[in-house]
Amino acid sequence: MGKDEAGIAVLGMAEALGVAAAAASHATCRIADAADMIGRGRISHANAPARALGVAPGLSCRDAALRLVAAVASGRDPAPIAEARRALREPGWRRAILLVDSASLVRPEDAGQILVTASHGGLVGGNPTMAVQADVFAAVFCDAGVGADGAGISRLPALDARGIAGLTVSAASARIGEASSVYADGIISHANRAAERLGARPGEPLQGRLETWARRG
Numbered sequence: 001m002g003k004d005e006a007g008i009a010v011l012g013m014a015e016a017l018g019v020a021a022a023a024a025s026h027a028t029c030r031i032a033d034a035a036d037m038i039g040r041g042r043i044s045h046a047n048a049p050a051r052a053l054g055v056a057p058g059l060s061c062r063d064a065a066l067r068l069v070a071a072v073a074s075g076r077d078p079a080p081i082a083e084a085r086r087a088l089r090e091p092g093w094r095r096a097i098l099l100v101d102s103a104s105l106v107r108p109e110d111a112g113q114i115l116v117t118a119s120h121g122g123l124v125g126g127n128p129t130m131a132v133q134a135d136v137f138a139a140v141f142c143d144a145g146v147g148a149d150g151a152g153i154s155r156l157p158a159l160d161a162r163g164i165a166g167l168t169v170s171a172a173s174a175r176i177g178e179a180s181s182v183y184a185d186g187i188i189s190h191a192n193r194a195a196e197r198l199g200a201r202p203g204e205p206l207q208g209r210l211e212t213w214a215r216r217g
Contacts, residue, residue: 001045002145002171003185006178011047018074020049024061026147032122033151037061084179093214095137099179103132103141110134114210118179120144121168121190123154131158131166138165138198138213140206142182143189145171156192165195165213169206183207 001007007023014021022043029041041061053071055064085105088097096113100106103119111134121141124130132139132155139159144152152168159166169186186206200209 002142002176003173003181004175006175007144007171008045009177011045013078015047015049017076017078018049019076020047020053020055020068020071022046022050022055022064022068026145026152028148029061030122030149030151031120031144031147032124032154033126036148038065086180090211090214093211094216095214097183097210097214099183101177101179106133106136108134110136112137114213115139116179116183116206116210117141118175118177118182120176121153121155121166122147122151123158126154128158128161131155131162132164135162136164138167138195138210140167140169140182140186140210142171142174142176142186143168144176146189153190156190160192160194163194165198165200166192167195167200167206167209174206183210 011021023045024037024041025044030036038061043057043059043064046055054067084101086099098110098113099116101118103117113136115136119141121143141155146152156166167188168190169182170189174186175181184207188202188204188206190202191200
């Protein structure tokens with residue numbers, strides 16, 4: 001679940017809207033792989049509307065999905081929420097540090113900068129080209145607890161192949177989905193070879209490492 005149980009925060013949000021929702025355990029299926037999730041995933045948490053339909057911890061994701069077919073739309077829309085994107089620049093820095101709550105907010109013009117995203121470090125669909133959508137200098141993700149088959153850090157080798165320094169922070173140290181927490185609170189859990197060559201090591205605070213890279217250029 002990670003720091004402040006951020007990994008299942010959406011369940012409470014959905015419940016407030018009358019929407020049935022459940023989460024699969026990262027230990028039972030690969031993060032970012034829906035086919036594996038339905039194939040071998042097991043439910044870890046379910047909100048009240050989902051439990052009312054028979055979804056409970058331990059149930060297979062396939063059986064949970066079949067039970068959730070009976071859910072009735074609540075007709076209630078959530079309030080609009082814009083995912084955050086912010087650029088940090090300080091005197092003496094030769095690179096910006098970009099904080100984005102989702103990897104989907106990365107832009108081509110971010111090339112050469114340092115990217116901090118609150119997204120998980122799983123390689124979506126196993127496609128190396130999806131590791132990050134710009135040729136950034138460095139990219140940081142949340143390890144989401146790493147999970148089955150090491151999926152939560154599977155972007156790192158793909159980034160290494162492109163010469164991009166890749167890091168993950170421990171999900172226990174920073175809130176998943178919140179880039180400002182990843183930057184300010186995150187502790188590095190894994191580094192690819194490109195990041196290691198630049199001095200990054202597991203166990204060190206992320207913020208200090210990135211500020212060093214920003215100054216170094």
